Amino acid sequence: MDIQSLFTQEEERMNKAISSFKLDLASIRTGRASTTLLDRVSVEYYGIPTPIKQVANVSAPEPRLITIVPWEKNMLAPIEKAILKSDLGLNPNNDGTMIRLEIPQLTEERRKDLSKKVNKHAEEARVVIRNIRRDANESIKKLEKKRDITEDDSKEAQTNIQKLTDKKIKEIDEMKAKKEKEVMEV
Structure with missing residues (x-):
């Protein structure tokens, strides 16, 4: 060499x-909503750990809100569970069609x-x-x-x-x- x-x-x-x-x-959150917060969060998808962005549409429509719309409705519960297990400290709100993550003021x-x-x-x-x-x-x-x-x-x-x-x-x-x-x- x-x-x-x-x-x-x-x-x-x-x-x-x-x-x-x-x-x-x-993966370290700031006071603003950013979809990169979820980059390290994986969800079980047919037995394989998969990043959330590969099973759902993730967007930040407002400065303090992230929305997650899964491509398959049966993925709502596993995504919600994965977010709760992560160390992000966020509480997902599941309304049956999408998950909303409100980013609280730090x-x-x-x-x-x-x-x-x-x-x-x-x-x-x-x-x-x-x-x-x-x-x-x-x-x-x-x-x-x-x-x-x-x-x-x-x-x-x-x-x-x-x-x-x-x-x-x-x-x-x-x-x-x-x-x-x-x-x-x-």
């Missing part, structure tokens, strides 16, 4: 970690809890990025030890991996700050 393919592989792993972080942030205490949750997810993402950096540096050192690359190439590759790590961590910090601002907004 050469340095460039190693670098590309590690950058791909870091991008996947950031994508996962974005999903984590999307209290100051709840906003602080959600902000802590955002920080926790951000730190987990940073740790993943740092672990990827560590793995990359170990691989570079192994290449140097086997004399596949020179010491100068090794130092340069490690510097480039560090620059990439700094860039990705900065990206995570920016997303965290943006989400915290959304959460704390009244």
Whole structure:
């Protein structure tokens, strides 16, 4: 394996970690209704766990309301159960044809809890990025030890991996700050 393919592989792993972080942030609710809240909620559909968006039409017609209209009426109860089991803290209203999720105004205490949750997810993402950096540096050192690359190439590759790590961590910090601002907004 050469340095460039190693670098590309590690950058791909870091991008996947950031994508996962974005999903984590999307599942944290703010004061406004967003259909992304339900991205991580799955429902049993013919024995297979399936995202709600694949068995129903999900929309946010108002700032504090999400509506879920299942394509099959028999899916109303399982969707309602899945939402209740999720950690979203929402109570679904089932009227026989659709489910309405009213997004309550967040209290100051709840906003602080959600902000802590955002920080926790951000730190987990940073740790993943740092672990990827560590793995990359170990691989570079192994290449140097086997004399596949020179010491100068090794130092340069490690510097480039560090620059990439700094860039990705900065990206995570920016997303965290943006989400915290959304959460704390009244």
